[in-house]
Amino acid sequence: MKRMIEFELNGQQVTAEVDGGDLLLSVLRDQFDLYGVKESCGAGECGACTVIIDGRAVTSCLYPAMEAEGRSVTTIEGLAQPDGTLHPIQESFIEKGAVQCGFCTPGNVLSAKALLDKNPDPSEQEIRTAIAGNLCRCTGYHQIVEAISHAAGRKS
Amino acid sequence: MKNIEYFKPTTIDQALRVKQEMGREACYIAGGTDVLVLAREKKLDCRALISLRRIPELAGISLQDDVLHLGPATTLTDILENGEVARELPILHDAxxxxxxxxxRNMATVGGNVMTAASSGDTLGPLLCLDAVCRLVSPGGERRVPMDEMFVGPRTTAAEPDELLAGLEIPLPAAGGAISSGAFFKLTRRAAMDLALINVAVQLWVNPDRATIAKARLAAGVAAPTPVRLKQTEEELVGAPVAEATKEQVAIRAIGRECRLRDSDRCSAWYREEMLRVLIPRAAALALERMGIAV
Structure with a gap:
């Protein structure tokens, strides 16, 4: 049963026609062309589809699109400035070599953003806990942890 | 899933009414981390989803007269960040x-964990040990079911199809000056995003002498088709010296009598038994340590 819903997407009010069975992941990709939201496991285990909703990281593959109604959704496309200036977390990921194949990167950056917005000075353990739901097959995580830690220092 | 109706009631009554009208064609959905995985595997047959995310009476944590009222739609993150849970119910905080x-944790809810009723559900052992009570509501009224009577079979609860889990009530273990604490351990192959190979929850109450056990609760997950309390052992520990709860021999006896371990794809029964022998005493020791009692 399709219905129109309204929500905030990367700072802008948007509307979308969604079915009760639609997942936020597919609505973001198919209706808004936000291909930084990746589908991989489809069961909440890999974190590639992570987005931030009302300040909290969630996996959009397990999030009913209908639940986005009235909420604020941030995808990786919403982080850089309109002129293309990257977010400090994105800069740190590049600088520290935390991006290899890139498939997990949007999810890891968003998990990092949700963490740093709440806790600007996290311990290494807190960083590792925050990204425990984001699988990376390339980096071995060390560079990602380093990048997040570096971004925290840069912001504060 | 396509052509699904999605209801977002804002009161329990509205939710019950939709469920009553649609019957088995409608499924409740809270955090969605179990329901949507089932739907994806085409193991969920429904035409409508009734969201429990926007019903204020179903969410939140409050303390009244030494009873912690835990809204079933409270997310695991909200429980994790709650100071009262961390202080009064470390057994649940651990889990x-x-x-x-x-x-x-940002999506999944404690009520979802209860109603999914998997033997591996990590909050279930703690809720069993805490003598939590489930408030089940239906158009016909309300009834209270002790957690100990909730898990009637694999992934099956005592709730009728028209009943909704509306509240979890947890009597504070340390109410009235009682000396109590608990601990929970979970064995997994990786630290995050893994189901328990086994899990263990222990809550102990000690007498004012701080040397003998006044009351004990022990529970294990993936040790039987449902989460189980080790009741015979609980009874035998009453009056025993505190160190008794940490003895491997006590764990071995409990496992033999009160668990039904099995081999599965994820782990052998043999290994589950070996690890229960380690984790039951370890959880008991941590519970005692949290009361400042060294063994």
Whole structure:
């Protein structure tokens, strides 16, 4: 049963026609062309589809699109400035070599953003806990942890 | 899933009414981390989803007269960040801390964990040990079911199809000056995003002498088709010296009598038994340590 819903997407009010069975992941990709939201496991285990909703990281593959109604959704496309200036977390990921194949990167950056917005000075353990739901097959995580830690220092 | 109706009631009554009208064609959905995985595997047959996310009476944590009222739609993150749970119910705090990932904890709810009723559900052992009570509501009224009577079979609860879990009530273990604490351990192959190979929850109450046990609760997950309390052992520990709860021999006896371990794809029964022997005493020791009692 399709219905129109309204929500905030990367700072802008948007509307979308969604079915009760639609997942936020597919609505973001198919209706808004936000291909930084990746589908991989489809069961909440890999974190590639992570987005931030009302300040909290969630996996959009397990999030009913209908639940986005009235909420604020941030995808990786919403982080850089309109002129293309990257977010400090994105800069740190590049600088520290935390991006290899890139498939997990949007999810890891968003998990990092949700963490740093709440806790600007996290311990290494807190960083590792925050990204425990984001699988990376390339980096071995060390560079990602380093990048997040570096971004925290840069912001504060 | 396509052509699904999605209802977002804002009161329990509205939710019950939709369920009553649609019957088995409608499924409740809270955090969605179990329901949507089932739907994806085409193991869920429904035409409508009734969201429990926007019903204020179903969410939140409050303390009244030494009873902690835990809304079933409270997310695991909200439980993890709650100071009263951390202070009064470390056994539950321990469990929530090692469930899923940050993203899962931001969505998954404690009520969902109860109603999914998997033997591996990590909050279930703690809720059993805490003598939690489930408030089940239906158009016909309300009834209270002790957690100990909730898990009637694999992934099956005592709730009727028209009943909704509306509240969880947890009597504070340390009410009235009682000396009590608990601990939870979970064995997994990786630290995050993994189901328990086994899990263990222990809550102990000690007498004012701080040397003998006044009351004990022990529970294990993936040790039987449902989460189980080790009741015979609980009874035998009453009056025993505190160190008794930490003895491997006591764990071995409990496992032999009160668990039904089995081999599965994920782990052998033999290994489950070996690890229960380690984790039951370890959980008991940590519970005692949290009361400042060294053994």
């Amino acid at each position: 929530v801390q090692v469930m899923g990932s940050t993203q899962m």
